[in-house]
Amino acid sequence: xxxxxxxxxxxxxxxxxxxxxxxxxxxxxxxxxxxxxxxxxxxxxxxxxxxxxxxxxxxxxxxxxxxxxxxxxxxxxxxxxxxxxxxxxxxxxxxxxxxxxxxxxxxxxxxxxxxxxxxxxxxxxxxxxxxxxxxxxxxxxxxxxxxxxxxxxxxxxxxxxxxxxxxxxxxxxxxxxxxxxxxxxxxxxxxxxxxxxxxxxx
Amino acid sequence: xxxxxxxxxxxxxxxxxxxxxxxxxxxxxxxxxxxxxxxxxxxxxxxxxxxxxxxxxxxxxxxxxxxxxxxxxxxxxxxxxxxxxxxxxxxxxxxxxxxxxxxxxxxxxxxxxxxxxxxxxxxxxxxxxxxxxxxxxxxxxxxxxxxxxxxxxxxxxxxxxxxxxxxxxxxxxxxxxxxxxxxxxxxxxxxxxxxxxxxxxx
DNA sequence: GTCTATATCCAGATAGAC
DNA sequence: GTCTATCTGGATATAGAC
Numbered sequence: 247x248x249x250x251x252x253x254x255x256x257x258x259x260x261x262x263x264x265x266x267x268x269x270x271x272x273x274x275x276x277x278x279x280x281x282x283x284x285x286x287x288x289x290x291x292x293x294x295x296x297x298x299x300x301x302x303x304x305x306x307x308x309x310x311x312x313x314x315x316x317x318x319x320x321x322x323x324x325x326x327x328x329x330x331x332x333x334x335x336x337x338x339x340x341x342x343x344x345x346x347x348x349x350x351x352x353x354x355x356x357x358x359x360x361x362x363x364x365x366x367x368x369x370x371x372x373x374x375x376x377x378x379x380x381x382x383x384x385x386x387x388x389x390x391x392x393x394x395x396x397x398x399x400x401x402x403x404x405x406x407x408x409x410x411x412x413x414x415x416x417x418x419x420x421x422x423x424x425x426x427x428x429x430x431x432x433x434x435x436x437x438x439x440x441x442x443x444x445x446x447x448x
Numbered sequence: 449x450x451x452x453x454x455x456x457x458x459x460x461x462x463x464x465x466x467x468x469x470x471x472x473x474x475x476x477x478x479x480x481x482x483x484x485x486x487x488x489x490x491x492x493x494x495x496x497x498x499x500x501x502x503x504x505x506x507x508x509x510x511x512x513x514x515x516x517x518x519x520x521x522x523x524x525x526x527x528x529x530x531x532x533x534x535x536x537x538x539x540x541x542x543x544x545x546x547x548x549x550x551x552x553x554x555x556x557x558x559x560x561x562x563x564x565x566x567x568x569x570x571x572x573x574x575x576x577x578x579x580x581x582x583x584x585x586x587x588x589x590x591x592x593x594x595x596x597x598x599x600x601x602x603x604x605x606x607x608x609x610x611x612x613x614x615x616x617x618x619x620x621x622x623x624x625x626x627x628x629x630x631x632x633x634x635x636x637x638x639x640x641x642x643x644x645x646x647x648x649x650x
Numbered sequence: 651g652t653c654t655a656t657a658t659c660c661a662g663a664t665a666g667a668c
Numbered sequence: 669g670t671c672t673a674t675c676t677g678g679a680t681a682t683a684g685a686c
Binding site for chain 2 (some may be wrong): 265266267268269270271295357360361362364365370374375378401402404405406408409413415416417420422423424434435438441442444445446
């Protein structure tokens with residue numbers, strides 16, 4: 247049964263369960279069952295249930311640092327390649343949203359942070375950083391560049407970033423909760439972006 | 449010990465615990481302990497842990513229907529009394545935000561819905577209705593009135609409502625997670641509202 | 651209504667055979 | 669590494685005295 251990646255399978259199964267039920271409500275037996283082993287066998291890979299969560303957090307941190315657009319802040323390049331035409335901007339943003347909605351690891355990590363945010367201080371910090379601070383910081387920088395380039399009107403870039411990003415954050419959360427509403431949400435995102443570039447014109 | 453309101457005390461204690469730990473992670477003994485009785489005594493008031501949650505949901509529904517601004521939609525009156533001056537609008541909205549942030553029942557219900565949204569379909573529906581659909585519906589109607597009255601520029605009122613409300617939703621969630629950031633958030637709300645009325649001018 | 655005591659079950663975790 | 673068997677504690681829920 248073991249192909250040498252049982253440890254990773256345990257992490258994947260645990261994240262999937264934690265992202266729906268939460269850490270406390272998920273049992274070791276459930277995780278083991280999802281992997282196809284007995285719960286006792288799980289202790290050959292992790293010394294405790296807490297150790298699984300700790301390893302998961304590490305994994306989330308690493309994947310975020312390595313793959314997230316928002317972890318690094320190189321707006322200048324992004325501002326250069328940012329599409330001027332509203333149609334292209336809509337396409338690009340919708341593509342990004344679809345990606346983070348459907349990537350299993352990203353989607354599950356996001357949901358786990360939502361569920362655990364009031365209970366686990368470490369995950370609360372991570373939730374604020376990954377899904378608020380870094381996103382707003384990235385778009386604030388990007389918008390500053392777009393203002394300098396004359397694409398957007400001059401106004402408080404931090405507030406502009408909030409007005410741009412935070413509705414999208416809520417819509418992503420809505421899709422996490424009710425995936426069947428993705429089409430409707432994409433339509434709203436489309437209108438939102440066009441309207442944003444209309445009210446903050448050059 | 450019993451002053452005739454033990455049942456209500458159980459509901460209050462349960463909501464407080466559910467809103468941080470979630471339903472599954474909270475034990476009957478914890479709830480009983482918070483009320484100051486033994487766990488067995490709790491079964492004189494509720495036949496099961498699930499029955500406590502059911503009663504809580506009923507209570508949340510009733511209090512929402514009775515007290516929430518967004519449950520009834522009488523925008524016309526609200527649009528008439530809606531402050532024209534940005535300063536007054538900021539004051540009013542900040543006051544509403546502070547109220548729902550600090551009212552224990554409202555705040556705990558909101559957090560419980562956030563925690564349980566991926567696990568409990570009934571609470572997922574409630575979360576979408578109370579903290580998304582109804583709020584957006586209310587402000588869409590209000591904004592329509594304000595457009596007609598010539599206070600706001602003509603544009604898609606649903607998107608305007610989203611751009612107005614959803615950043616505030618995220619900031620409320622941020623305060624739920626990190627209450628010490630309330631002052632900073634209120635400053636952002638202030639700037640956000642002024643900027644909103646600036647970019648959607650008559 | 652509250653209590654102590656208990657029944658039953660399932661959780662996390664360990665021991666030791668294979 | 670995985671298994672069966674087991675330990676120990678804590679969970680929901682019930683029985684019956686006061």
